[in-house]
Each structure stands twice: as C-alpha cells, then as structure tokens.
Amino acid sequence: MSDALVWQVIRNNNAFLRTQRGIGKRFSTEKFNLKKVNSPKYSGLANKHALDVSAGAKGVVVSTKNEKGRPAKAVTTSTLSKTPVSSVRSLAKNSGFSKFQKLAQRRAAAIVRSQVKKAKVPKTDA
16 A cells, blocks of 8 residues: 555554644654654654664664565664764665654654763752
8 A cells, every 4th residue: 555545544543643632733652753743754654664763771772664575574673872873863864764864863862861870969068
C-alpha cells in the first residue's frame, strides 16, 4: 500500500493518538515519530522509511525503519554512546534521512542532557 493510503486509514483512528484539554493538536506516541505529532510527514506508521531517536540504558538508541518483506529485519537499531549528536548527524546523512537530520540531532542532544548526572553541591551552614 502507498504511504498516502495508509495515512488516510490511520489518521483519525489508531491506538497511539493522544489529546489534551486546551490544546488543539493531536499527539501520537508511536515509535519512529520524531515530533510526536499526528501528521503524515512525521508518522512512523504511514511512512515506509523512518528514523527514531530514543533513550537507552547506555546512551542514545537510534532505530531506522526500511521497507523489507520481513518485519523482523525491517528495523535496525544501534546504540550511540560516544558523541551521540555527531553520530546522529552522520547516520541521518548517510541513511537518507536528511530532512529529519536537525530534528534527530535536537532529540539526541536533549536525551544526552537528561542522562548527564549533576554533581551534588554540599550544603553549607550559614
């Protein structure tokens, strides 16, 4: 099926849709949706090729979705522990996801910032 046809079927009805009061946008919790917005451009379900950046135990996990006949081999996953932002940049360039490069870099940078342990400041008695 084409991406446009799949989007027409799932745009209003799928298990990943979320709404919030007071916000006009509909959000999506699906994998391979970098912005988490219910949109055909960012949808991981409707697009045959997609990129996902998520947090892992030892760094940033980058997954790519390709069009293959076997679902088990359609997703490739790699963990980036050293300089994740530059690794995401090179991965996005080389794998054909250049339109999502900046978005993937921002997401990876946010994940790295959240995983950095902050130093404890000792309290002083004044």
